[in-house]
Amino acid sequence: MDIKKLPISVWLVVLLLLVSGCSRGQTIEPVKAEYADSNLYQHMDLLLAGLVSDFIPGVSVYIETPNGGYAASAGYADLDTLTPMTSQSRIPNGSAGKKLIGLLGAILDDKQLLSLDEPVLPWVPKGMAGRIQNLEIMTLRQLLNHSTGIYEYNDVGELDFIRAQLADKAHRKGNRFALQFVLDQSPYFEPGEGFAYSNSGYVLAGVVIENKLKQPLGRLLHEHVLEPLGLSETFVKGYDCAADDVAAGYFFNMDEPDFVLPYRQRYNTRQLIVNTALADAPVASSAQDMAKLLKSIIVKKQPVNERIYRNMVGDRHLQTARWLPSFMDGALYYGLGVMVEKHEGGVLYHHGGNEFGFITQSVYLAEQDVAIGLIANCGAQDECDEPVIALTQTLITHFFANNSD
Template sequence: MSRVLRRIAFFACAGVVLLTGCSSSSATPLDGVTESHDDGDGSDGVGSAGAGGAEPGGAGGAEPGGAPDVDGAPDAACDTLSAELQGALDAAVEAQRLPGAAAAVAIGGCSWLGAAGVADAEADVAIQPGDLFRAGSITKSFVATLALMLRAEGLLSLEDSVSTYVDGIPRGEQISVRQILNHTSGIFNYTGMDEFWTAALEDPTHTWTPAELIELAASKPPYFEPGQGFAYSNTNYIIAGLLVEAASGEPIGELLRTRVLEPAGLAHSYLDGAEAALPGLVHGYGRSRGELVEMTSALHASAAGAAGALVSTSSDLARFYRKLLDGTLLGPDELAEMTTWVDTPPGQVNGYGLGLSRRESPLGVQHGHDGGIWGFTSSSYYAIDSDASITVLVNLEGADVGRVVDDLSRVLATP
């Protein structure tokens, strides 16, 4: 397993998430995002169709069955769309030889949850739409949301230097909070370092402190002067976690739960390593010589921390992004800051904001995030013009989730 782990470098070199390639000057993130309709009744507005199933045991009740008649949409039209989406997901799992995938889609009056493949390859247990996955870099959208909430309350300024809040950050007096959140700080990515992987593989159970990860990154020269480029760095969001803790006076796990998870009704999400785990996490895998390799808990969650330790479901992520981008969680000023884009190298996205990325799709411009972490990849986006959200979670490292998102987007774009 160590050879597989070293090859993928989980959220550093997944290759199909946020940015293409993996070099010393730009690294790919952990993970993805999307939104779903809120029916105003405490549900997330995403019904399960095709694959059916319940949320994980102990995490809540079963999802509603069938494609619901939302906002007057004809049942027959939603049923037809659900069948086409399930067919596209089945085909994607087969084409990429994925262990399994779960997806959430909402457009207009129709919403759908689907799943294909297995949650446990050895036991041949089928994935259910409500199963839990590691979400990887989707965590960054949550942490950026916390930072912007604190900004709205006057507890944090995007233009302040990092050293205003946190000591011990290399060049902290020169780097702004904004530059941390949009990856223009120039700080080296710790997951792109041999030293990190050597230590992680020697002791996979090691509990990493943010200070340890930052110290590793500080041992390498910066990619560029602050504000003079873009380089995706997981170190930025390890620092972002410390920033929101310092500005709020609360641990990030408690802050995330009280400020985002509970208010948004995300009952099936948690920050791994910072709070108690929920049951229902599917098995995650890598590939070695064509064979699946178990990687569900290959490293301690603290190795990802505020950069990627979130665990969630497709419906919870859909609900989060809907509430984020419709102004429920953030006000217009904060959303404007979050969607102020900086240029990114050529790849799957064409702009990065504050914990949010922008990409083109068959449905037009989509906002969201991608992710890849040990054993898992994910992608979740919301198409502004068509009011369509798509989330795809896969229990295989390095899966081309962007391709699956586009496959589902084409189904929605077809008249």
């Protein structure tokens, strides 16, 4: 039997078995939903309600199909105030926000305000220029498709980056805060000679774009991306006050007594995450806006045109991606902030985000014209991540199987 053709009723049992045993008396907020297809969504109510646990306080999902949209939520956005999670709830998007930076770069290139293929060296702060190798041959496109070989700031020392975050979690930290961990680190390879997912590349790209255009990244994102696409529930961290008004995020350290976050205690990461405003995880938004953004790129909704589309996900510029998550066991590639997964039945576009206290998923099934956005206020631990990813897989499998019949 092909597991990808299992009916959603069977996937429902699998997912509920996966999350069963996690819940420890947590009160579940009733699921709120707007229905477009009751054949699927009567099961979704059970899936979302079953997902809520000690490790997953709240979840919100938005699905857009050719037959209409669906929004549902369960659990809590804040456990202290018992504020329910709703379809309007926002959380930091983590790396799922990279597609916004990739799209911004492609739009600015299309408007001839910069070039994706010019060296970034002139726009790197002078104090950093001599301490990051290969800047003279490194391009913005390579930063955005992870082909520069630049060192990952999270890999420095024994969790040096998060330790520095925790030491001063009350104050804003921007791109230069993260780049200090990259200075004088040896690259993984020469630019253009490989692929290595690196948040540092997006952080440096944010600095380059700001210096080149002499405008804050937040202003550029609003002018060229958020407002033209009508993403009214997306806000830039460190720039929009509304980006601080997000659901609380929770990390529950069950396994490591010596870890930097408290052992066997639920830790609220909201202040830590919203005060770290980096270009590799630039925004907070709702599940609906996440779904809308990815679909807008692929269907070429204005201001996205054919040239912008090709720069972002066209075959010519895709990098073969290694060690990144796939959903359909297809060949996986990376464009500008978008993963492109080519499988037997077509193409799946996706990019999730995961950081302490938050996890997000955004998916677009091209042949089915289905966009999915999913957010939960937990993250960076298996008890949260595995059920959320399983739910995403369940939805992908359902829509793919229905279209294949």
